[in-house]
Amino acid sequence: MVSPVTPKDLKLKVNGIERSIPTDCDTPLLYVLREDFGLKGTRFGCGTGGCGACTVIADGKAVTSCDLPASAFAGQTIETVETLATGGDHPLLTAVLKLQAAQCCYCLPGILMAAKALLDDDPSPTRERIVSALDGNLCRCGAHPRIIRAITEAAAETGGAK
Ligand code: FES
Ligand code: FES
Structure with a gap:
């Protein structure tokens, strides 16, 4: 689970809602979206960036979410299929x-x-x-x-x- 907000937390906006993740969050964005934010629409396929099942939009660009830690998206605007x-x-x-x-x-x-x-x-x-x-x-x-x-x-x- 994502821990409570602290001053060191990183921010990202997901489907228009500001969210926080710990600065040291090395969990792939896909899991944070599904398990912490309850956005189950984004799918896990290969887990290695090769199939595109986990594609979301980050700052306007389509990106895979299984192969980069959520902290890599700090400050970005994320859109998932729910949008x-x-x-x-x-x-x-x-x-x-x-x-x-x-x-x-x-x-x-x-x-x-x-x-x-x-x-x-x-x-x-x-x-x-x-x-x-x-x-x-x-x-x-x-x-x-x-x-x-x-x-x-x-x-x-x-x-x-x-
Ligand atoms: S799950 Fe296949 S690219 Fe992410
Ligand atoms: S994998 Fe079944 S519709 Fe694309």
Whole structure:
């Protein structure tokens, strides 16, 4: 468990809420999110930075959260998949549900965060940019083609896909 706040605690903002972690916290961010902050949407896959299941957004960039200590994210703004359902469903959620884009959904939280980081940066990405943005996200079910269609549809909703 994360210990109570002390003056030496590091701060990070998670889904708009300021959180504190001990300065010496060497626990990977993924575990802190899931076990200490109760944000169970972010998934553990390989634990070595290779599958993308644990992808979150840190200061606007999609990053894996299993392979760096939470203290490495001090002062940063973190977004997890839960943010997509805050204040109404994000178009990405709407599109994957409408198109039933995923199969088992294990990869989906990470893929959605990689896609959100892309759309935040480029609201109307080309298909090539979408494919490239998902380069680090594996999907054992082979649902990438449908997921890419859903991201394209979400982009059309938010900014107009190219
Ligand atoms: S669980 Fe983090 S990259 Fe696989
Ligand atoms: S939908 Fe099953 S791993 Fe991607």
